[in-house]
Amino acid sequence: MPDTKLEILDEDECTRLIGPGGIGRLVFAGRFDLTVLPVNYVFHDGAILFRTAQAGSTDEDLRTGIEHAEFRVAFEVDDFDTEAREGWSVLIQGPAHHLDDPGERDDALAAGVQPWPGGDREHFISITPARITGRRLRHEPAA
16 A cells, blocks of 8 residues: 655745646635635746736735735645645745736736636736745655
């Protein structure tokens, strides 16, 4: 019977795993308590970058109203093989920065993140990691 091992991932391996982009979950404390939203993202210049609606919950709930003060959020990315019972998860924690400056927005557009949902999604948010942690679960053959 195979032995299941839990491996703690270093920051380099976490970055390698999230680097291709894909789907992640944004986690924050919003108006209606804890909120988890799936978003598609790119990893650009060392930060998570995604697009959303200008007047959506992320715009309303993640603005402090204080210049240069940003809410801290969590962002989780994972991949699992349920049949093999293996997989990994990476947790990024850091400030959610609204890209309101025209130069920041131009850079974000050039990064190529395209929102999956239709409609107006012209608001960009980046999360610069203050902490990146990860874990991998894998089977190893029994000795």
